[in-house]
Amino acid sequence: xxxxxxxxxxxxxxxxxxxxxxQRITQGYMTVDNEINSIRVRVIDKEAWIxxxxxxxxxxxxxxxxxPYPDACKMLASLARGNIIEKxxxxxxxxxxxxxxxxxxxxxxxxxxxxxxxxxEDEIIPLPDWIGEEVTHDHRYYGSYIGQNPYINWx
Amino acid sequence: xxxxxxxxxxxxxxxxxxxxxxQRITQGYMTVDNEINSIRVRVIDKEAWIxxxxxxxxxxxxxxxxxPYPDACKMLASLARGNIIEKxxxxxxxxxxxxxxxxxxxxxxxxxxxxxxxxxEDEIIPLPDWIGEEVTHDHRYYGSYIGQNPYINWx
Numbered sequence: 001x002x003x004x005x006x007x008x009x010x011x012x013x014x015x016x017x018x019x020x021x022x023q024r025i026t027q028g029y030m031t032v033d034n035e036i037n038s039i040r041v042r043v044i045d046k047e048a049w050i051x052x053x054x055x056x057x058x059x060x061x062x063x064x065x066x067x068p069y070p071d072a073c074k075m076l077a078s079l080a081r082g083n084i085i086e087k088x089x090x091x092x093x094x095x096x097x098x099x100x101x102x103x104x105x106x107x108x109x110x111x112x113x114x115x116x117x118x119x120x121e122d123e124i125i126p127l128p129d130w131i132g133e134e135v136t137h138d139h140r141y142y143g144s145y146i147g148q149n150p151y152i153n154w155x
Numbered sequence: 156x157x158x159x160x161x162x163x164x165x166x167x168x169x170x171x172x173x174x175x176x177x178q179r180i181t182q183g184y185m186t187v188d189n190e191i192n193s194i195r196v197r198v199i200d201k202e203a204w205i206x207x208x209x210x211x212x213x214x215x216x217x218x219x220x221x222x223p224y225p226d227a228c229k230m231l232a233s234l235a236r237g238n239i240i241e242k243x244x245x246x247x248x249x250x251x252x253x254x255x256x257x258x259x260x261x262x263x264x265x266x267x268x269x270x271x272x273x274x275x276e277d278e279i280i281p282l283p284d285w286i287g288e289e290v291t292h293d294h295r296y297y298g299s300y301i302g303q304n305p306y307i308n309w310x
């Protein structure tokens with residue numbers, strides 16, 4: 001029920017040596033306020049989910065449910081606030097840890113960062129050398145912020 | 156996928172003669188803005204749903220999914236914005252039409268209204284004589300508004 005996640009910028013392409021999966025993610029947000037719960041509809045291939053996340057940085061409540069793909073398409077087409085986010089998510093295996101690298105497309109072309117999900121807030125994660133500055137506490141890297149403020153407009 | 160619904164005030168207790176079902180509904184909203192989609196978590200007995208509705212008056216998109224009861228309780232306890240709404244919903248059979256009468260409790264004690272769901276926006280519904288003023292277009296009767304603005308504070 002809780003997601004504990006840290007986010008980092010990426011300093012090189014070396015993560016590409018350890019890719020073990022790749023998927024295209026399309027998602028949109030039903031809400032616009034980053035200070036409150038975010039409600040996300042996500043599509044991967046022909047599967048879809050609705051996810052409620054509490055506001056927060058490192059640790060957030062998360063409730064995730066499968067929904068019918070056609071419903072998700074309709075919600076993304078007609079209810080989503082802001083821009084639809086398109087990204088490729090790569091999973092990278094480093095020792096026993098899985099990093100996720102998100103490479104954004106469309107209006108967010110050029111944006112990329114890595115995430116790692118942890119089991120405890122104080123878990124020690126050995127960081128590979130392609131991991132750069134931590135942005136866990138930078139609200140611009142929230143999915144819901146990105147949906148409202150495409151990367152092409154960032155300063 | 157669309158809900159077409161009219162709302163009315165109630166002028167007498169005569170609807171009580173035609174009750175055919177009664178249920179207690181507990182619900183809360185994950186969002187606070189009535190201008191955008193509302194995301195509602197609802198519990199009836201030990202069953203629970205999450206519902207996304209587009210903003211609108213008479214006709215709204217609606218997507219409704221069953222979710223685990225314990226999840227719903229946690230979301231209502233820790234993520235809901237504003238007040239939790241408690242009401243008794245009575246279903247009233249009038250000819251071939253089903254009216255729903257909602258009697259609110261707690262901070263909304265005294266609030267009650269009737270709803271009827273229609274299959275078309277121009278459907279002709281014969282209104283029983285206990286039906287009063289139509290409030291379909293009055294935003295105060297939105298569930299999400301009621302959650303933010305309890306009836307005890309209405310002017």
